[in-house]
Amino acid sequence: MSQARQRPSTQRSLAATKRPGPSGEFERIAWIQHLLELPVKDRRTLSNIQVGIGDDAAVLRVNRGNLVWTVDSSIEDVHFKQGWLDARDIGWRSFQAATSDLAAMAATPLAALSALELPKSLTDRTLMQIVQGQNEAAECLRCPIVGGNMASAQKIAITTSVLGQASKPPLRSNAKVGDELWLIGDVGLAAAGLACLMKNSPRRRGSAVDACIAAWRRPKALIEQGQTLRGRAHAAIDISDGLVGDAAHIAESSRVALHIDMDALSETLSPELCRVAERFNRSALSFALYGGEDYALFAAGPGTRRPPAARVIGRVLDGEGVWGFAQKRAPSRLMRGFDHFQGHWVVDADPACN
């Protein structure tokens, strides 16, 4: 992003903007640079940032070690519709979703780059709210945005690239027979919230509906919880596409079978999820198994090293695939979740235990 000598007050510039259309690219970059500028106290603590927004590339000073690096896109009418959340939420969600991959690698975030695709009709105010949402998430995760790119497009799309550091990140491919399966965080809430937004139903909202919608609109990357996996988990993944789908990645990569205990999983489900599922006439477990975007963490590791926040929801066995079992049922194989190009949820088994 280009650097401007004058740094206008963002609020003042916005207030002065009467027309609904956008300002020029260079003016916008100057606003964003101003908005994302770190307070002096943070600049001292984050002294690894040598050059931020305003040059051809950001420059970071790092020590010898492992960098952990990921990228994720959040696209209008694919991942969200503008009516479902406000512009700040769009920015927040995109940033948290991208950084969540680092949580699964037990990493400490260093910094992020943000590539924005913006329709020409997007107003300055909406852009500023998107960037504010990104920045709130960046501050919350201590992962400053140090550069990016801006281009026009038909739909809003935010692609966030995040760098972090981790000494020995748990990989998908390292789950071992005999490991426990751990869940950290809630699953199913965000999918239930999304279902409420998509169907605009139940119309009369209660606190359970609000809690589910908030889980979808304002997810949080579990960075600190992820760090408790260091030296404990053999394998880990964040649940973006649904528990079954993401568990399948570990099963395939590690060449093992993951057996999920439906009774144990049911016990982790929040009362809000159960209430909303009931209104939809669906089992809460189906949201938990196949619903994504909660960004909970799912890991495999030895019971002797279980982190405090982890809840045991199954075990690793010889074999392949992801299986569900309950006290009174034979195990049934579960198929994975959302496929972007088939465009549907693959639901093979839906044990209605709840």
Place this chain on the structure above:
Amino acid sequence: MSQARQRPSTQRSLAATKRPGPSGEFERIAWIQHLLELPVKDRRTLSNIQVGIGDDAAVLRVNRGNLVWTVDSSIEDVHFKQGWLDARDIGWRSFQAATSDLAAMAATPLAALSALELPKSLTDRTLMQIVQGQNEAAECLRCPIVGGNMASAQKIAITTSVLGQASKPPLRSNAKVGDELWLIGDVGLAAAGLACLMKNSPRRRGSAVDACIAAWRRPKALIEQGQTLRGRAHAAIDISDGLVGDAAHIAESSRVALHIDMDALSETLSPELCRVAERFNRSALSFALYGGEDYALFAAGPGTRRPPAARVIGRVLDGEGVWGFAQKRAPSRLMRGFDHFQGHWVVDADPACN
């Protein structure tokens, strides 16, 4: 990107694909992983890659020092139209354009992440050609693709994030009064090529037209030439938006005036550019000054340290802005190039010296 245990032969899988529509997301990721897998010899030399495609994030081992990090998007119907270039070119261009920022920072590329947005109607064959084009560029620049993201969207968009290393990158803000202005590489050819494609004219193509179109379709990030700026250039930028526009960034950031010698610049222009410009009834200089996407390098530094490949096209003076001068003319101020949101080229002065 997810990891698949079975690694199918890409060519065989594609040949077996009869239907025009796409495969599933996970099958595609497995193909891409197979296609981008490094040959054993490269895996040895690029031993900094601890984990590539197939986990929540890539893991790179680095030594203590400066990371240089950038991101760039290439979007259908904004940066290109499918009729103007083939799918391999789309992949190649997007990768070279992103990596070019590292050339301007005198950096050595380490690795890249690729975030793909793909219409649901995009065929497997087209996707594979896009990825092959990216991979050709990645191999050419010794900058392997180690991960990414894939999502559906209305239009093709490729967002490439590139990491490199550089000890003391030249910044936009460090040009000094008295410096020479250096040009490395050609300017104007790509814009002339784009003009040919946009107007589908002149219809009878000759070698000059072909050369210009090739410059637009197959640009090359000047990584090696950028490295010759180390310890020599005070400031540098790659010319993506046009010489005048990018020079303006250095002028603003360094708080100096850049005076471009139109006679010297004219002497650098390629005969192919001059022939094509003539057919359009435009001066070749107007393409050179305001046309972007050649990814030449523009730098400022002391004459005593001029790199061998640099051609002197002006000097840094006290003042502000970018100016053009020629032997028989008073200097005139030049305004910057393309603005994504105003959507037009700003051409203030166009000295027809050619």
